[in-house]
Amino acid sequence: MGLFQKLKAGLQRTHSKLFHEIKRIVTRSPRLTGSSLEELEAALIGADLGYALTQQIIVAVKKAYETQGSGGVDVFTIAQGEVERSLATNDATLRRAPAGPTVVSIVGVNGTGKTTTSAKLAHLVQERGESAVLAACDTFRAAAIEQLKLWGERLQVPVVAGAYNADPAAVAHDAISAAQSRGAHYLFVDTAGRLHTKSNLMKELQKVHRVMDKKLAGAPHEVLLVLDATTGMNALNQAREFHKAVPLTGLVVTKLDGTSKGGMVVAIQKELGLPIKFIGVGEQPDDLQPFDPKQFAEALFSEKG
Template sequence: MDMTEQIIEAVKKAYETQGREGLDVFNIASAEVEKSLSTMDYVLKRADGALTVVSIVGVNGTGKTTTAAKMAHMIQQQGKISVLAACDTFRAAAIEQLKLWGERLKVPVIAGADKADPAAIAHDAITASLARRADYLIVDTAGRLHTKHNLMQELQKLHRVMGKQLAGAPHEVLLVLDATTGMNALNQAREFHKAVPLTGLVVTKLDGTSKGGMVVAIQKELGLPIKFVGLGEQPDDLQPFDARQYAQALFSEKE
């Protein structure tokens, strides 16, 4: 609603100054969204020390595992060393899925057995990443409903263990949102942000939806930058967020 009112106000001002002639509401709306989204820092953080830990969180089915793998691949493409930690020990085949991605992308994966303690795996992964002199450790956490208090507490424990093992870890906590979810994504963001302070968002499945506008509301309310967008299934389909492209895409279909 806030963003809608901002756009309406901008259209009114444009009408008052230039009249109806040549007034393009879609262009004004796109410019307002771009202006709102451009205020944030979208770059993936780099810790002062030798290793940056990125925790990937979210509800079930948003694409966390593939996002973690694609992010590790992107980091490798930049000439840096990345390691993956398979801390989703609850979903059947999640560890296997990440290992397959690791083999495909030539990224090392630190994993334990099914049902193992995720915090213990994260602890081992930090130790292994430091030994390998890795630049980034990407931690794939289990999907959990934002309404399940006990699962959110478990995520807090995972982050506490990482923080004890390495000061400041996790340095980035990225919430993966499915763009097709619509405004329920705002509730997810609110609850995760309360439990484990988020540093940014990753929006997946943007290639198949027109509902991506929900991230504007999230950014407006919680002040969280969108760090990356997922546009497909291939390793290179995770892309850094571009506010201008995003805003233009939102209003590209003038129906």
């Protein structure tokens, strides 16, 4: 399956709901008279596209009817264009350190998909012909270390792990050494899940980052916050709190395949001004994609594919 097909399949629930609702509205009322515009608005809000973007789309639709008349107006194309335009400045490039390994810290609350995302990222750079090392810095749960080791075996990526309950900063330190001596391009650091409201755990994360910077100036070069799309707009609060504790460089939104509210990606990007770097559309290694606004908008609204 090609990248776009995978994306389309992953966004199936969101697409299907949006598509059927909008189709029903415009079929019944092609000129969107009466309460039809309000229904269109509700459909867009229902996909979690957010209030601001929804208004933008409604305004664009109204304008199109005024200037083109009902014959030439395609609500899907207009919505797609507005979503694409509103995300145009999003830069999904994974940073690259000028020298030595690029260290990427993967942070977030429990169960959002940090460990899976770390492994998928290692796979993604391998596919690009670059090498990766994984660091198991979730030392709170023995199962988390095992989980990452299994991924390492499956993907043939070296995993640096400490003992259960070891100091995660020490594991991160050793992992940087290992990545340096292997001449690896990337080090992906899987950290423990922590509630954004627990300040002691946030301090621990700050320490992990401080120790990395001491070992390799500038590290971590990327701090990616993993957000679970099925938690909807709650993800916004998580992002705000994490961003206060450790400066984030980007977001990863996982489990888009499990929600009909995939529009939250757009709303969150708009609200936080942080780039969406990757999206997760399934549990397999190649179910993580660099975020491409054009393809995302197309997968949401287009009938194609």
